[in-house]
């Protein structure tokens with residue numbers, strides 16, 4: 457599924473007057489908008505291959521129809537998103553769900569859609585058909601060395617797939633933990649996990665990173681072996697300079713101050729990347745910015761400040777990925793909304809008057825500090841996002857055009873109403 461460039465151009469033309477009016481107003485209020493627009497145009501977000509179909513819950517799954525049936529169709533779907541918004545320039549694959557038959561063919565297809573391969577993900581939270589040992593009681597932490605070896609070998613295989621595709625990072629998320637007190641010796645589980653991670657780390661190519669993701673609870677409900685940023689930080693510090701912590705916004709206990717976690721991880725040089733989503737209660741995997749947009753902005757404020765303090769490139773020095781699940785929305789519409797929300801939070805963070813904030817902080821002017829942050833948060837910067845898309849050849853209104861062109865219906869016509877995508 458592709459969209460003719462002329463269709464995007466003519467749709468943009470019909471929206472241009474209205475867009476210009478809003479943009480002119482913003483440009484009269486804000487200096488150097490082109491600097492922000494250029495940064496927005498450069499910023500690319502990785503789309504998860506596992507979130508292009510219906511996610512469902514543990515109670516059931518309701519199909520949307522037209523779900524991508526294989527890795528080629530997943531790349532086509534991400535290519536479509538990128539064509540519309542020009543900020544979805546990479547895809548994150550999950551192994552074994554997305555093992556390519558022909559690397560060169562898949563690389564060529566991705567290049568055709570101007571997509572890169574973001575971090576590759578291993579999966580030791582499920583048993584696969586034909587697998588010798590079960591992960592029911594963990595993988596890298598397992599009491600049995602043979603199970604650990606199977607999980608280590610799997611991660612090394614994932615690295616090999618990633619190398620063949622041109623990816624530069626491995627994300628390890630472990631479901632390992634325990635459901636009941638007494639089930640697990642915490643220290644032994646930690647040591648086994650560290651030992652397993654060291655063996656995976658040893659297989660990393662020189663220019664690769666490994667991201668260690670943490671999660672407070674679920675599927676294990678009493679303990680998780682990499683449960684929070686402190687535990688991940690402890691592993692990545694021991695592993696070495698290619699190991700980093702990955703922050704998934706839904707993986708904290710309620711009300712955790714994620715922006716502070718992000719600030720400190722960045723300061724310590726150990727923040728590797730992000731999984732964006734939003735949540736009300738737990739790991740809800742909802743559309744980024746749909747529940748707590750202010751939190752998303754505060755996180756980006758720390759990211760921009762912390763990356764600038766370390767002289768980092770906003771667009772390329774961290775892994776920016778979405779990790780979401782779609783139960784009631786069209787997954788592609790949901791992903792367009794997530795990308796828009798992430799871009800908006802980034803734009804607002806770029807707008808913060810950091811010099812004034814620094815002065816307010818140094819003089820303990822608490823009210824002023826709040827005014828400065830909220831002034832940025834409450835400025836509607838959507839016209840800058842639209843302008844960045846326009847300048848990059850994307851659509852002024854991606855979701856509007858997606859709907860106008862009846863893309864979901866066309867996908868259903870092509871792939872069927874009951875097609876199922878591999879993934880969560």
Ligand SMILES: [Mn+2]
Pocket residue numbers: 629669704731779
């Ligand atoms: Mn995640």
